[in-house]
Amino acid sequence: MTERVVSASREIAAAAPEIFELIADPSQQPRWDGNDNLSQAAAGQRIRSRGDMFVMTNTSGKVRENHVVEFVEGRRVAWTPAEPGQTPPGHLWRWELEPLDDGRTLVTHTYDWTNLTDERRLPRARSTTADNLRASLDRLARVASEQG
Structure with a gap:
């Protein structure tokens, strides 16, 4: 059976608040998306609480x-994507940050499709690997270092 929770971690040479801003501001996400799947998000959608939607x-x-x-x-922040006006089909993207010191953070990126119900999305879900997640972590590290 295919693993339905895929995760990757990496230490990034930046403080957790700086990294979190890049993740929690959807307009920044296309800059570091390692799956080359994100095109754009309008500014002003910064995530501030559970229940938000961007x-x-x-x-x-x-x-x-x-x-x-x-x-x-x-x-930590996690979201479930959905088509406009629809119920999310059950896959989740999560980011967890653990400060190591003032200038280093352990960042874990997880894709969880345990509850995915949309059969059309299963091939894409199965093809999402730790390497895909690691690519986002590597790009995130590069963007964070450019800003620091």
Whole structure:
């Protein structure tokens, strides 16, 4: 059986609050997306709490509403994407940050499709690997270092 929770971690040479800003501001996400799936998000959608929703357009032009289901400022955020006006089909993207010291943070990126119900999305879910997640972590590290 295919693993339905995929995760990757990496130490990033930046403070947790700086990294979290890049993740919690959807307009920044296309800069570091290692899957080359995110095209754009309007400014002004900074995630502030569980229950928030932000809108993103992917590279194929499809709009997704991302429903925030976990949120701890500076430490953790997770969302479930859905087609506009639809119930999320059950996959989740999570980011967790663990400050190591003032200038280093352990960042863990997880894709969880345990509850995915949309059969059309299963091939894409199965193809999402730790390497895909690591690519986002590597790009995030590069963007964070450019800003620092």
